[in-house]
Amino acid sequence: xxxxxxxxxxxxxxxxxxxxxxxHNNIATNDYITWYQQFPSQxxxxxxxxxxxxxxxxxxSLFIPADxxxxxxxxxxxxxxDTAVYYCLVANSSNTGxxxxxxxxxxxxxx
Amino acid sequence: DGGITQSPKYLFRKEGQNVxxxxxxxxxxxxxYWYRQDPGQGLRLIYYSQIVNDFQKGDIAEGYxxxxxxxxxxxxxxxxxxxxxxxxxxxxxxxxxxDTQYFGPGTRLTVL
Numbered sequence: 001x002x003x004x005x006x007x008x009x010x011x012x013x014x015x016x017x018x019x020x021x022x023x024h025n026n027i028a029t030n031d032y033i034t035w036y037q038q039f040p041s042q043x044x045x046x047x048x049x050x051x052x053x054x055x056x057x058x059x060x061s062l063f064i065p066a067d068x069x070x071x072x073x074x075x076x077x078x079x080x081x082d083t084a085v086y087y088c089l090v091a092n093s094s095n096t097g098x099x100x101x102x103x104x105x106x107x108x109x110x111x
Numbered sequence: 112d113g114g115i116t117q118s119p120k121y122l123f124r125k126e127g128q129n130v131x132x133x134x135x136x137x138x139x140x141x142x143x144y145w146y147r148q149d150p151g152q153g154l155r156l157i158y159y160s161q162i163v164n165d166f167q168k169g170d171i172a173e174g175y176x177x178x179x180x181x182x183x184x185x186x187x188x189x190x191x192x193x194x195x196x197x198x199x200x201x202x203x204x205x206x207x208x209x210d211t212q213y214f215g216p217g218t219r220l221t222v223l
Contacts, residue, residue, distance in 0.1 A: 043201050043214030101154040
């Protein structure tokens with residue numbers, strides 16, 4: 001199972017772009033990278049998933065370099081409501097079962 | 112309306128009592144998971160099940176038990192052997208082919 005490493009915390013201001021990087025040096029060929037967002041006392045919710053290059057949806061972008069040993073979640077123009085914990089998860093496409101979350105990155109958006 | 116439900120949202124128990132947390136999903140997912148989260152911490156895997164009538168221990172299974180008699184249901188029992196059971200418990204399910212995990216709203220267990 002690929003272990004992930006993220007910064008423990010980040011601060012930003014409203015309207016700024018925030019980039020959170022996750023390291024996953026031992027990612028396997030058939031592993032996908034998924035990012036989740038968690039608010040206090042709620043279950044994590046899916047933000048974005050990718051395998052390589054760039055993926056964009058209405059909420060965020062995910063940048064994955066060619067070696068896939070890291071990934072960067074990009075949140076454009078954050079607002080106060082984006083204050084949350086963000087988790088990077090690496091798992092393969094077969095249903096292996098065991099999915100391990102890292103510590104996550106606590107993003108604090110200030111006015 | 113598809114999703115995962117956990118009940119109750121808040122649960123209080125006396126020390127030494129077993130308690131069972133409910134998790135139900137109507138997403139037709141084979142895999143289901145239980146995580147524990149302590150204040151300011153990440154999610155730690157307790158048990159997971161890839162298919163009915165089969166489950167495996169996660170990283171912190173001691174003091175917990177599960178069953179998977181139906182595809183839709185994966186109840187977690189917190190036994191009296193769990194030394195520090197007060198925590199936020201999250202249930203999740205996952206579909207096939209690299210599908211994402213879907214989480215329930217969580218149950219906050221407080222042992223008095």
